[in-house]
Amino acid sequence: MAKSGSSFSVSAVPVTVFAHLLVISIAALTLVWLLKFRGGFAFNSEFHKAKIFNLHPLLMTLGFLLFSGEAIIVYKTIPAARKWQKLVHLILHFIALAAGIVGVYAVFKFHNESNIPNMYTLHSWIGLSTICLFAFQWLLGFFSFWYPRAEPMRRARMLPWHAFFGMLIFLMTIVTVETGLTQKFIFQRLLRSQEALIINFTGLLILLFGMSVGLIVILPRRV
Numbered sequence: 009m010a011k012s013g014s015s016f017s018v019s020a021v022p023v024t025v026f027a028h029l030l031v032i033s034i035a036a037l038t039l040v041w042l043l044k045f046r047g048g049f050a051f052n053s054e055f056h057k058a059k060i061f062n063l064h065p066l067l068m069t070l071g072f073l074l075f076s077g078e079a080i081i082v083y084k085t086i087p088a089a090r091k092w093q094k095l096v097h098l099i100l101h102f103i104a105l106a107a108g109i110v111g112v113y114a115v116f117k118f119h120n121e122s123n124i125p126n127m128y129t130l131h132s133w134i135g136l137s138t139i140c141l142f143a144f145q146w147l148l149g150f151f152s153f154w155y156p157r158a159e160p161m162r163r164a165r166m167l168p169w170h171a172f173f174g175m176l177i178f179l180m181t182i183v184t185v186e187t188g189l190t191q192k193f194i195f196q197r198l199l200r201s202q203e204a205l206i207i208n209f210t211g212l213l214i215l216l217f218g219m220s221v222g223l224i225v226i227l228p229r230r231v
């Protein structure tokens with residue numbers, strides 16, 4: 009994507025290694041936070057409704073955010089034919105979407121069973137818009153680039169818009185996760201504590217992950 013005649017002179021490879029280290033760290037920190045400090049997970053629970061809520065950050069971070077980030081960078085991380093890269097791209101996005109839908113269902117379930125109103129925060133508004141746009145982008149991407157596929161001219165015209173809206177939705181995902189972490193922090197009145205440090209550090213690594221994915225997309229696979 010660099011302007012003709014100019015170049016970044018750096019390949020995407022070192023940044024993909026960094027992004028993968030971030031993925032491992034974000035996943036580990038999220039699990040430690042939810043298992044050690046928040047009491048783990050349950051889909052149904054009579055007395056520990058918070059365990060139902062915990063499925064929300066788990067599925068949204070480990071499932072939705074990390075899988076969609078990995079899906080975007082497959083064109084730089086998988087050294088295979090474009091057809092296989094596309095297949096992995098669409099499968100990873102599908103896993104992200106499935107996790108996202110179950111994760112949002114879990115927080116609605118938690119709210120309804122605990123008599124908490126729905127959709128009253130900026131986080132929930134941006135979050136629900138993100139999931140809806142993501143599902144739409146997936147369907148449009150699938151029908152245009154995989155099956156039955158649009159004709160070549162139309163595909164070529166759609167591709168830059170697909171990449172642009174894909175990055176926009178990914179940006180919205182980062183914003184939603186960051187606002188989700190922040191409001192959880194405030195709801196729990198955490199102030200200075202080990203848990204507070206874990207949540208803030210996770211948020212910081214998530215920001216770095218977003219920046220890395222953005223950089224990987226614009227860097228060439230080889231210089």
Ligand code: HEM
Binds near residue numbers: 073115128139
């Ligand atoms: C992209 C990822 C995420 C999406 C799409 C998302 C979406 C949503 C939606 C739609 C709601 C509203 C549920 C309702 O009104 O019944 C909600 C609630 C909530 N989410 Fe998230 N969420 C995401 C990530 C997170 C994360 C990582 C946390 C961290 C703990 C979090 C914390 C919360 C909290 C505390 C609520 C309840 C308060 C509220 O309605 O805003 N979310 N989320």
Ligand code: HEM
Binds near residue numbers: 143153
């Ligand atoms: C919500 C789901 C999706 C999102 C967020 C998304 C996002 C993206 C992004 C950001 C890029 C640019 C990557 C780069 O330039 O390195 C891209 C490229 C691409 N995506 Fe998707 N995508 C989604 C679903 C799909 C689906 C279902 C297909 C069907 C096969 C697809 C096919 C493609 C193709 C063919 C490219 C071009 C790769 C290239 O430039 O060689 N995408 N996508």
